[in-house]
Amino acid sequence: MKVGIADTTFARYDMASDAIDELKKRVSVDIARYTVPGIKDLPVASKKLIEEEDVDIVMAFGMPGPEDIDKRCADQASNGIINAQLMTNTHIVEVFVHEDEAEEKNLPEVAEGRARSHARNVIKLIKSPKKLIKDAGKGKREGYPDLGSIRR
Template sequence: MKVGICDTTFARVDMGAHAIDEIKQHVGNITFIRRTVPGIKDLPVASKKLIEEENCEIVMALGMPGPQEKDKVCAHEASTGLIQAQLMTNTHILEVFVHEDEGENPKDLRQLAENRAREHAQNLVKMMFKPDAMRKEAGMGMREGRPDVGPV
């Protein structure tokens, strides 16, 4: 199985490395194809290329938009592009974004980014290898990177 990992140089944490490490802890015999691009708006085409040119069966797109309004707009545009790429390829691209203003301080931001990357990597494993485990979590208020909020 080939898994695509696409991340950015703009991010302040190497989330791709954390995602790969987490997947390796749960599944063997995975080939990772990793591409790093400059910024978040470059993720959609890089992810699409991983699917179409590298034959990845699923992709994680990891990025860290800045705190400014223009960064939030760029993140929205990237998210829209990732959705389009999924629809065009009929392949899941797990969007893993951590906005810089989500962290209370640099240490918290780093921990959030690592946790979110790892928890989304666990989601990838469940989606591809343990769909019943993912189904059991439906409606449970799961959150990636922060504590779960639980069902209502």
């Protein structure tokens, strides 16, 4: 298994290192990492990892700031990531932590939890995607406690 890791220098926490640690603890994996300046650079970084490094899947890490411009940039990056997935027929797992989704003192815990949870999801997507079926509709959250399902 070869996993691409795309991350940014703009982020205030190194989620990629947590994800790499989690992946290596659980499976034998090769890592190709590509760090870019900003969140809008993630789509091309992800696509290059797929096409030039022959990865099986990519994790794209970003930490948008709290301003409106940051939210617009994050939305543009998400759209670019979706386009890169469709162009390459390869999963790119978007792992964004918005700076305003938690108090600053709690952001490292959220970021680490999200990175590690998504690393485990990546393993499932590559090794045994049917394992995700049992969790469908269960309100799973990465970086926060699960919400659980709603039932009639």
